[in-house]
Amino acid sequence: MKQNSGPDRLAIGLFLAPALILFMALVLTPIALAAYTSLYKWNGFGLPTEFIGLDNFERLLGDETFIGDLGRGGLLILLSLVLQLPMSLGLALLLNQRLRGRAFYRLLFFAPYVLSEVTTGVLFTMVFSPSRGLFTDVLWLADPDTVLYSLFLVISWKYFGLHMILYLAGRQSIPKELHEAAETDGAGTWETFRHVTLPLLGPTIRITIFLSVIGAIQLFDMVWVLTGGGPVHASEVMAVTMFQYGFRRFEVGYASAISIAIFLISLVFALMYQRYVLKRDLEGAVTSR
Amino acid sequence: MSVMKKLVLHAISIVVGAIIVVPILYGVFAGFKDNGQLSTNPLGLPSPWVFDNYADILSSPIFWQQLFNSTVIAFVTTLIVVILSAMAAYIFARFAFRGREVLFTLFTLGLMFPFAVAILPLFILLRSLGLLDSPFGVILPQAAFGLPVTIVILRSFFRTIPAEIEESAIIDGCTRFGFFWRILLPMARPALATVAVLAIVASWNNFFLPLVVFNNADLWTLPVGVQQFKGQYSEDTARILAYVTLSMVPALAFYAIAERQLIGGLATGTIKG
Numbered sequence: 216m217k218q219n220s221g222p223d224r225l226a227i228g229l230f231l232a233p234a235l236i237l238f239m240a241l242v243l244t245p246i247a248l249a250a251y252t253s254l255y256k257w258n259g260f261g262l263p264t265e266f267i268g269l270d271n272f273e274r275l276l277g278d279e280t281f282i283g284d285l286g287r288g289g290l291l292i293l294l295s296l297v298l299q300l301p302m303s304l305g306l307a308l309l310l311n312q313r314l315r316g317r318a319f320y321r322l323l324f325f326a327p328y329v330l331s332e333v334t335t336g337v338l339f340t341m342v343f344s345p346s347r348g349l350f351t352d353v354l355w356l357a358d359p360d361t362v363l364y365s366l367f368l369v370i371s372w373k374y375f376g377l378h379m380i381l382y383l384a385g386r387q388s389i390p391k392e393l394h395e396a397a398e399t400d401g402a403g404t405w406e407t408f409r410h411v412t413l414p415l416l417g418p419t420i421r422i423t424i425f426l427s428v429i430g431a432i433q434l435f436d437m438v439w440v441l442t443g444g445g446p447v448h449a450s451e452v453m454a455v456t457m458f459q460y461g462f463r464r465f466e467v468g469y470a471s472a473i474s475i476a477i478f479l480i481s482l483v484f485a486l487m488y489q490r491y492v493l494k495r496d497l498e499g500a501v502t503s504r
Numbered sequence: 505m506s507v508m509k510k511l512v513l514h515a516i517s518i519v520v521g522a523i524i525v526v527p528i529l530y531g532v533f534a535g536f537k538d539n540g541q542l543s544t545n546p547l548g549l550p551s552p553w554v555f556d557n558y559a560d561i562l563s564s565p566i567f568w569q570q571l572f573n574s575t576v577i578a579f580v581t582t583l584i585v586v587i588l589s590a591m592a593a594y595i596f597a598r599f600a601f602r603g604r605e606v607l608f609t610l611f612t613l614g615l616m617f618p619f620a621v622a623i624l625p626l627f628i629l630l631r632s633l634g635l636l637d638s639p640f641g642v643i644l645p646q647a648a649f650g651l652p653v654t655i656v657i658l659r660s661f662f663r664t665i666p667a668e669i670e671e672s673a674i675i676d677g678c679t680r681f682g683f684f685w686r687i688l689l690p691m692a693r694p695a696l697a698t699v700a701v702l703a704i705v706a707s708w709n710n711f712f713l714p715l716v717v718f719n720n721a722d723l724w725t726l727p728v729g730v731q732q733f734k735g736q737y738s739e740d741t742a743r744i745l746a747y748v749t750l751s752m753v754p755a756l757a758f759y760a761i762a763e764r765q766l767i768g769g770l771a772t773g774t775i776k777g
Contacts, residue, residue: 233588234589234591234655237588238611238614241645242622245625245629248625248628249624259628306520312513313505320520320521324521326759329758332711333730338531341530341531341744342530347534349527380771429618454620457624474625
């Protein structure tokens, strides 16, 4: 790197300005605006005038739907960690074997990822339709006790291919010699997996956990299309609650408080995760190098 | 590998493949059925084949309009996000200046701001800017939210290009801008293709933003259109599934063409980013 002369400074300014202006105007400003309007009781029309301090946040902590959202989001994350990610890892290791047709399987398993959540959601409302779907006599989406698990199934259907692809890339970047050495030393399949593959996949696994959690925190499209959050809030998540208040009931101040809560939850999670979990990795999703 | 092990692995792959394919085929075939058939025979082949559902949708302008809207919005969003990100990434990769790391960290923090957080204030902001019911009301925020991941990927690519190339270009009388435009960008073509594919997919699948920004049905993109179509024909399951199937075709076709960039981009973007 060299010292910057006058023309260089001009270049830095000119090249950086457009991205910076767009980013500040449409990413940072909205967050600041939400922080501001969250302190008001406001229906979204005209200017907010009724300042109520932190009342919206106090109300949030006593809001059964919102507290329920946290529990449901937590359950979706837990299910992803114990079912979806291990299954994706298993399939990645399977497709890492010299298997005839594995390129085709890989192409196929990843395909749902390119479909939008809306398309997937509408398709599965029909697949789960009690009268015209694939599994009649089962109330997939209409039963409050099962709806969240059905939602999880659809999310996994769409996203396991992404995690699988990431694990596959991680697995293929492990030098061959390491597995050969383990084999020479007489390690069995399980021992090699436990002591070579798994530790070396650590960085990739930590990233996929991060993506799963952030994905669950911001989940909206799929839920909105599949269930609308129902029946009786049984599949509602934070973004759906925010949408209901902000765009349906015109309690924009309160909905802004929910937005800020979602923001703070992602921010705190990301910072903690980066500090305590990703710190060992040289390269992380949100680290700068 | 033993024959037994091979058989087991193939069996698992086929079962997983079936879980992927069966719902999609159900949708494709349902489009060729009437609702009576769908109730009595949801899984099997249509008998007789009914072509009305697909024919009606393909002969009405609505589907084509939404396809056009999705395409234009994805194209313009991608153009903006790739150009602005390439310029910024060049600076972050090649210049030392005070505040560089702070600014770069600011952009990487943007990786964690999903639309869900910003959608309501964004709506209020776009309303006061008069951008509701304008394609730019979707294009500009999409471009803004696409900047972080694009800058991160391009910066790490630009760093791999030896500084000597830039120095000799400058000595030969090339300006900074000339180097960026005539040498760096052509060299970065694979990375640009990767980030462009990621931006196209993100725009194509976006639902939340066009849902709140476009009140005017003439501006709807395919995801919004699919959801509204479902609301409009709520009891006509076969017709809805025909619409869903048709809306999957462009995405899957694009995947067939750009699979390499998409998968490579996701792997480098998330792991090396």
